[in-house]
Amino acid sequence: MNISELLRREFRFLSRPLNLRSRLLLLAAAITIAVSLFFPLWRMHLVAPQYSDGLDLYIYTYKIVGGGLNGQHLNEINGLNHYIGMKPIQQADFLEMRWMPFVFGLIILMILRSIVFGSMGNLVDLFAVYCYFGIFSIASFWYRLYTYGHNLDPHAPVRIKPFTPLLIGVKQIANFREYSFPQLGAILLCASVLMIMLAGWFSRKEPFA
Amino acid sequence: MIKKENEMKTKLLFAGTVACAAFSLTSCFESSSTNKGYRAANASATYVAPGEKDEYYLFYSGGHSGQVFVAGIPSMRHITTIPVFSPYSGTGYGYDEESKKMLGQYTWGDVHHPALSQTQSKYDGRWLFVNDNANNRVARIDLRDFKTHQILGPIPNSMGNHGSSFVTENTEYLLVATRFSVPLPKGRVADPNDYPKEFNGMVSAIKVDPQTGNMSVAWQILTPPFDWDLASTGKGPSSGWAFWTSYNSEMAHDVLEVNSTQMDRDYSAIVNWRAAEQAVAQGKAQEMAGVPVLDPAKVPGILYFLPIGKSPHGVDTDPTGKWLAYGGKLQPSVTVVNFEKLKAAIDNKTFSGEVRGIPVVKYEAVVEGEVPVGLGPLHTQFDGVGNAYTSLFIDSNITKWKLPPWSDDERKDMTKTVLDKVPTHYSTGHLVVAGSDTAHPYGKWLVAMNKLSAGRHINVGPSQPESSQLIDITGAKMKMVYETYTEAEPHFAQILKVSDVQPIEAYPKQENHDPNAVWDKAQTGVTRNGNKVEAKVIAIRSRFIPDRIDAQVGDDLTIHVTNVEQTRDMIHGFGVVENNINMVMDPGETKTLHMKVTKPGVFPFYCTNFCSALHQEMQGYLVFANTGQPMPGAVYTNTPGAPQPGPTIPSVDTKGTATESPVPATENPEAGPPIPPASPNAASSASSNASAPASPAESASPQP
Numbered sequence: 061m062n063i064s065e066l067l068r069r070e071f072r073f074l075s076r077p078l079n080l081r082s083r084l085l086l087l088a089a090a091i092t093i094a095v096s097l098f099f100p101l102w103r104m105h106l107v108a109p110q111y112s113d114g115l116d117l118y119i120y121t122y123k124i125v126g127g128g129l130n131g132q133h134l135n136e137i138n139g140l141n142h143y144i145g146m147k148p149i150q151q152a153d154f155l156e157m158r159w160m161p162f163v164f165g166l167i168i169l170m171i172l173r174s175i176v177f178g179s180m181g182n183l184v185d186l187f188a189v190y191c192y193f194g195i196f197s198i199a200s201f202w203y204r205l206y207t208y209g210h211n212l213d214p215h216a217p218v219r220i221k222p223f224t225p226l227l228i229g230v231k232q233i234a235n236f237r238e239y240s241f242p243q244l245g246a247i248l249l250c251a252s253v254l255m256i257m258l259a260g261w262f263s264r265k266e267p268f269a
Numbered sequence: 270m271i272k273k274e275n276e277m278k279t280k281l282l283f284a285g286t287v288a289c290a291a292f293s294l295t296s297c298f299e300s301s302s303t304n305k306g307y308r309a310a311n312a313s314a315t316y317v318a319p320g321e322k323d324e325y326y327l328f329y330s331g332g333h334s335g336q337v338f339v340a341g342i343p344s345m346r347h348i349t350t351i352p353v354f355s356p357y358s359g360t361g362y363g364y365d366e367e368s369k370k371m372l373g374q375y376t377w378g379d380v381h382h383p384a385l386s387q388t389q390s391k392y393d394g395r396w397l398f399v400n401d402n403a404n405n406r407v408a409r410i411d412l413r414d415f416k417t418h419q420i421l422g423p424i425p426n427s428m429g430n431h432g433s434s435f436v437t438e439n440t441e442y443l444l445v446a447t448r449f450s451v452p453l454p455k456g457r458v459a460d461p462n463d464y465p466k467e468f469n470g471m472v473s474a475i476k477v478d479p480q481t482g483n484m485s486v487a488w489q490i491l492t493p494p495f496d497w498d499l500a501s502t503g504k505g506p507s508s509g510w511a512f513w514t515s516y517n518s519e520m521a522h523d524v525l526e527v528n529s530t531q532m533d534r535d536y537s538a539i540v541n542w543r544a545a546e547q548a549v550a551q552g553k554a555q556e557m558a559g560v561p562v563l564d565p566a567k568v569p570g571i572l573y574f575l576p577i578g579k580s581p582h583g584v585d586t587d588p589t590g591k592w593l594a595y596g597g598k599l600q601p602s603v604t605v606v607n608f609e610k611l612k613a614a615i616d617n618k619t620f621s622g623e624v625r626g627i628p629v630v631k632y633e634a635v636v637e638g639e640v641p642v643g644l645g646p647l648h649t650q651f652d653g654v655g656n657a658y659t660s661l662f663i664d665s666n667i668t669k670w671k672l673p674p675w676s677d678d679e680r681k682d683m684t685k686t687v688l689d690k691v692p693t694h695y696s697t698g699h700l701v702v703a704g705s706d707t708a709h710p711y712g713k714w715l716v717a718m719n720k721l722s723a724g725r726h727i728n729v730g731p732s733q734p735e736s737s738q739l740i741d742i743t744g745a746k747m748k749m750v751y752e753t754y755t756e757a758e759p760h761f762a763q764i765l766k767v768s769d770v771q772p773i774e775a776y777p778k779q780e781n782h783d784p785n786a787v788w789d790k791a792q793t794g795v796t797r798n799g800n801k802v803e804a805k806v807i808a809i810r811s812r813f814i815p816d817r818i819d820a821q822v823g824d825d826l827t828i829h830v831t832n833v834e835q836t837r838d839m840i841h842g843f844g845v846v847e848n849n850i851n852m853v854m855d856p857g858e859t860k861t862l863h864m865k866v867t868k869p870g871v872f873p874f875y876c877t878n879f880c881s882a883l884h885q886e887m888q889g890y891l892v893f894a895n896t897g898q899p900m901p902g903a904v905y906t907n908t909p910g911a912p913q914p915g916p917t918i919p920s921v922d923t924k925g926t927a928t929e930s931p932v933p934a935t936e937n938p939e940a941g942p943p944i945p946p947a948s949p950n951a952a953s954s955a956s957s958n959a960s961a962p963a964s965p966a967e968s969a970s971p972q973p
Contacts, residue, residue, distance in 0.1 A: 129777065132835040139810055139834070143883070217811075217883055 074181035079266045082259040083175045086183070089255035090171040093164055096248035097121055102201075104225070105239040106137065117149070119201075120245065121160040124151050145216025146208055156200055163193055171256070183260050190253065202227050311750040314741060317344040325703060326765045327716060328383050328397055329737075332758030335378040337399060337410065342703070342714050342764060345739050345753040353408045353417045354378020354401050361842065361853030362417070365860040371420045379403040381431060381760040382499075386440040386482070390504040390590075390708035394770035396482050397763065398443050400433035407434050407443055407475055409482050412770050414855075421484045425558035426453050427471050432497040432513050434475070437542065438504045442487065443475040444511045444542060450494030454558040464522035468494040471562075472513070472540055472572075488549040488561045490572055493625050494520050495536060496529070499583045499648075504708055505590025507608040509543035512593055516580040530599060534576035537584060537595065539611065539630065545571040566626030573615055574629045577604050578639075583648035583699075587657070588708050592637070592672055594649035594657055602639040603646050603659050605673060611635040638675065640686050642668040648761075650702035652742055653710035656688065660697040660717060666690045667700060667717055667740060669747055691747040693738055695721040702742065703764035711766055715740040715747070718759045726754050735759060774837035776857030783859035785829035790814050794906030802905075806830045808841035808854060810881040813874070816889030819903035822896045824866045831859040842877025845891060851877055869895045 078086070100118035107114040115137055116127025126134025138148040151157060167190055174182035202224075210222040223233065231238045242250075317323055323341025331338055335355030340347050355377050356363025363372050378401035386396040397410040406422030407430070424430060424445070433445030450468040452459040459467035469491055476487035495515035503510035518535040521528030545563055548554065553568045554561030565572035577584075581604070583596040593606040613619075614634045621631040645663030651672070652658070659668050669689040671679070679685045699718045703711035722736035735758050739751040778788065787793050787805045793814045795804045802824045807814040808831065820826045832841045832854035843852040843860075847870075852860045876887035894900050 128835075130779070130835070136836050139836075143811075217886075 073264070074179070074184060075268070076180040076263060076266050077268065078174065078178045078180065078183065078259065078263045082183075082263040082266075083178065085255045085259040085262065086171050086175050089252040089259070090168045090175075092248050092252040092255065093168055093171075096245045096252070097161060097164060099245035099248065100125070100243040101245040101249070103239075103241060103243045105241075106236045107239070108235045108237070110235075118243070120157075121164060122157050124149065124154060124157070143216060143218045144220050145213030145218075147211060147213075149208065154204070156197070160197070167193065180260065180263060183256065183263075187256055187260070190256065194249070194253070198227075311748070315343040315345065315739060315751045317341065317346070322767065324767060325711070325714065326767060326770070327701075327762055328385075328765065329718070329755060329759040329762045330380040330383050330399060331756070332381065332760055333377065333379045333403070334757050335380060335401075337380060337383060337397070338755055338759070339415070340753075340755075342716070343739060343751070345716075345737065345751050347753075347755065349415065351410055351415055351417065353380060353399055353410065354404070354406070354420070358851045359853075361851050361860065364850055365852045365862055367861070368417075371417065373420070375404050375406075377403065378406060378408075382434060383761060383763050384434050384436045384443065384706075385763045385765055386477070387436055387707060388439055390438045392704065392707055392763075392765055392769055393440070394765065396440075396477075398434040398436060398477075398484075400430050400445060402429060402431045402433075402448065405430040407445065407484060409477075409484055411482065412765075413773055414776070415772060418482070419484055421475065421486070424473055424475075424486055425560050426455065426489055426562065427473055428455065429496075432500045435500045435502050435511065436477075437502050437511070438508060440477050440479070442542065443477060443484065444472065444500060444502060444540070445475060446470065446472045446492075446497035446500060446513050446538070448496055448498065450496070453491075461522040464494060465520040468522070470494050470497055472497070472538065473560075474542060474545070486560050488545065488554055488563065489557075490540065490545055490563045490565055492538065492565070492572070493627075495538075496525075497538065498581070501584045501586040501593070501706070503586055503590055503608070504588075506612070507586060507590040507593075509541060510608075511540045511542050512584045512586070513538040513540070514577065514581040514584045514595060516598075518576075530580055532579075533600075534578045534632070535580055536574040536624070536629070537577045537581070539573040539575055539615070541571050569628075572627050574624055574627055575606070575611070575635065576621075576629065576632050577606075578602075582646075585649045585651070585705070587651045587672060588653045588705070588710055590708070594659070596646040596648055596659060597639075598645060598647060598662075601644050601646070602641050603649060603657070603670070604639050605637040606635050607637045607673070610637075637673050638680065638683055638686075640670050641683055642670060642687060643690070647697070648699050650700055650705035650715065651710060652702055652712040653704070654712065656742075658700060658702055658715055658742065658747075660693075660700040662696050662698060662720070665695045665697065665719075666692045667697060667715065667747060669742070689745070689747050691740060691749055693717045693719055693749075694725050694736060694752070695719055695723050699759070699761040701762040701764055703766075706763075711764065713741075713743055714764065715742045716762060716764070718762065720758075722754060725752065774856075775835050775839075776855060778833075778835060778857055781831070781857055781859060783829070783831075783861075785861060786831045786859040787829070788831065788833050795819065795904060796907040797905045798907070800824045801827070803827045804829065806843075808832045808843065808876065808887075809834060810839065811876075811883030811887045813843075813876075813887065813889045815904070817892060817902075817904070818889070819892045819894065819900055819905075820866045821894045821899060822866050822869050826864050826866050826891075827861065828864075829859055829861045830854055832856055839880060840878040841880055841887070843874060844877035845874045846872055848872055848891075850874075853878055866893050869893050 100120050102119040104117040105114050115133040118125045125131050170186040174186050205225045209224045212222055226238055226240045228240055323344050325342035327340040327342050329338040335353055337351040337353055338347055339349045352362040362368050380399045381402050382400055384398045385392045394412055399408050405424045405427045406420055408417050409419045411418045428447050428451045429449030430445055431448035434443040436443055447470040450470045452467045453469045472490040474487045475484050477484055496517040498514040498516055500511060500513045514537050515535050517529035519529050519531050548563055548568045548571060549561050554563045563571060577595045578597055579599040581595045582598040585594050591608050595604040614630050619631045619634045620628040622629045642659045643661045643664040645661050646659045647662050649657050649659045655672050657670050657672050661668055671686045671688055675686055696719060697717045698720045700715060702715045703713055717738045719736040722733055725736055734754040734756060737753050737755055738749055741748040741750050785805060787807055793805050793807050795818050800823055802820045804818045830843045834856040836856060839856050841854050850862055852862055854860050870893055872891040874889050874891055876884055892900055
């Protein structure tokens with residue numbers, strides 16, 4: 061098989077129409093993404109002897125919310141962090157929270173476009189953008205954590221070695237045990253990725269009209 | 270040798286048996302009760318393991334300590350003290366302006382009878398009311414925060430507020446009565462020799478606002494100068510009625526020990542408080558010292574007397590509202606009155622006479638029986654399943670007996686109604702059964718409050734504590750399972766199931782309506798207007814903002830401190846050395862103090878309630894300069910061009926050495942560069958604060 065043949069097959073594959081099952085799956089993916097916006101993506105749970113019930117931070121695509129009455133845990137975490145000179149965590153600093161909902165809207169639009177135009181090429185576009193966005197977001201989240209843990213005020217009362225709070229898993233930081241895990245929002249987003257992949261799979265051999 | 274020893278043992282045993290028989294069955298019972306299995310069973314019944322919680326609150330009155338003690342049941346551990354009538358530096362009570370104002374001119378009170386608020390004769394978990402026997406006051410503790418919120422009094426025309434505070438079935442009123450009689454209105458002087466003529470007692474109704482709990486004196490009923498002792502309110506068939514015991518129907522004014530104990534019976538007051546309420550509404554009262562006062566001789570139908578033997582102490586209405594149990598004190602029996610018969614006797618005017626125009630109900634027509642409980646019966650409590658428990662002061666025990674209906678056999682031999690006795694140590698005054706004064710007692714536990722501990726505890730010198738004993742009443746036989754000690758001096762208690770109350774753990778920021786509360790560093794500072802200096806201060810782990818307050822001798826200084834924490838148990842104190850000040854702010858609370866600056870000097874203030882790892886560092890200075898000689902570093906935020914407590918530069922590290930700072934060190938390390946109030950910097954920082962989420966920590970933490 062020569063290169064030209066390969067390119068032709070690639071072109072033919074990208075022009076394949078999406079069948080009903082795939083389009084319904086895409087619709088489900090769009091709805092799943094829309095629903096995920098209402099749920100937290102991530103939860104950081106901090107437990108110490110003095111905080112036996114734990115302190116919670118819930119991260120949404122567009123906001124960051126503390127656990128407890130009136131989101132009090134965020135204040136408490138900031139209050140504790142000031143001892144080690146960590147910058148207060150505040151939503152206004154999270155620029156990505158302003159554009160993330162917009163990007164999710166864009167992804168949903170691309171899904172709807174794929175449903176309407178109905179070709180494999182649209183789906184590949186969508187998948188590539190979505191994956192890029194997803195990986196970028198996780199990397200940016202990690203960078204946030206790195207920044208918070210490494211830009212410590214040198215005049216803070218308690219000096220500790222710079223650190224990166226854990227993105228996923230369990231870690232001991234001083235007297236706190238940090239549990240950081242994805243929540244329903246993130247799980248729904250993963251499910252939407254899976255649905256998009258399945259949509260492609262189900263139409264991979266779809267005959268041309 | 271061995272033989273001799275055996276002989277000795279026999280002798281000792283014999284001696285022991287005789288001693289038991291001769292002196293006290295109690296100690297024999299005890300020695301058998303100290304065996305291992307018995308101890309283990311009792312220990313596990315009251316054991317609340319670390320991390321576990323009690324099932325009930327026990328609210329003890331603190332007597333002349335002026336406080337209320339809170340313990341847990343079954344552990345009996347003292348958990349907290351609620352100061353009511355006495356200053357208490359532990360919670361800063363009586364040091365800030367609000368609590369100082371509540372305490373007024375008094376530094377103590379005598380708390381006797383706590384009463385939980387009720388709705389439909391059931392504890393509603395809202396308030397706890399207590400009386401002050403000494404200064405004729407009542408107070409309301411809110412069970413949302415376990416704090417005293419109102420002290421009412423001294424109540425006009427009322428002297429010796431002992432028969433108090435008894436709540437009506439829906440907390441419409443607290444009903445209280447006078448232990449002492451004086452010439453009324455108060456302030457009038459008469460010769461005690463003219464006691465019967467010139468002196469009077471009073472029954473008072475304190476209205477409770479159903480929403481806020483706010484108390485106010487509603488009306489009063491003038492009484493002869495008997496010494497009213499204790500009371501109970503009705504429910505069910507006795508709904509709308511209340512009952513008091515009295516001693517001194519003799520109306521003696523001296524050597525009461527003798528002169529008030531001559532008659533075989535003293536009068537119980539039977540008060541129809543609904544009728545009294547109505548009579549007041551109909552304008553039948555006359556005003557005395559600003560209170561509508563009813564004269565029961567002129568307004569029939571509100572007060573009746575019932576003779577009860579002898580110098581009775583407690584009267585308690587059973588959970589059904591049908592039976593009244595009077596503790597005879599000086600006669601060895603509890604008199605049980607059938608309220609339905611009492612009501613019929615009143616309706617049919619079955620009277621045996623009258624005293625000062627007040628009808629005396631015929632004793633024989635209303636008494637169900639006299640239960641021979643033993644010597645010195647004082648108070649009776651009920652378990653809701655037909656049993657009554659009476660404290661015997663002289664016999665020193667709790668006696669369990671059966672409420673009516675009684676069989677003919679039992680009526681013939683009333684000793685058969687007495688079911689069980691458990692010794693107490695010693696001389697029990699009050700006792701409490703969980704929920705006894707409601708229509709649906711919890712039962713299960715009884716606490717005996719003993720007046721004498723007499724060496725039961727390790728020796729703590731001549732000032733001896735009181736003893737309290739926990740008794741399990743679930744079985745046919747009462748079982749003493751625990752003993753503990755309290756400071757002076759529980760008179761009565763209330764038991765509330767933990768699940769029937771929902772206290773907060775911090776004051777929500779949204780509910781702090783103190784106009785002087787500050788939550789953000791930008792709002793803090795010291796202002797001067799003439800000789801009035803006012804400081805608005807934030808307390809947060811682990812600093813005060815500002816931590817320097819300047820004033821001059823002759824100034825009126827006001828300091829408001831807001832604890833901006835919202836986390837439970839993050840309490841900050843504001844103690845000022847050599848100034849007799851210790852305010853304590855719970856999370857979310859603002860407190861205020863006023864002082865006249867009288868002496869120059871630099872007085873450190875510091876956090877008195879251990880808060881955090883840097884609690885020791887949480888301190889600052891009150892700088893009191895000599896009049897007219899202000900310190901150059903003094904900062905007043907309302908003075909034009911004055912330095913603002915703006916961006917804070919952490920200028921001192923933990924070791925106390927100066928570190929790099931973009932601002933030249935001045936006498937005031939907290940002061941940043943001068944920023945005019947209208948500068949763009951200030952504006953932008955204000956707007957960013959406005960848009961930021963509620964985050965005191967954010968605004969208060971040092972910024973690099």
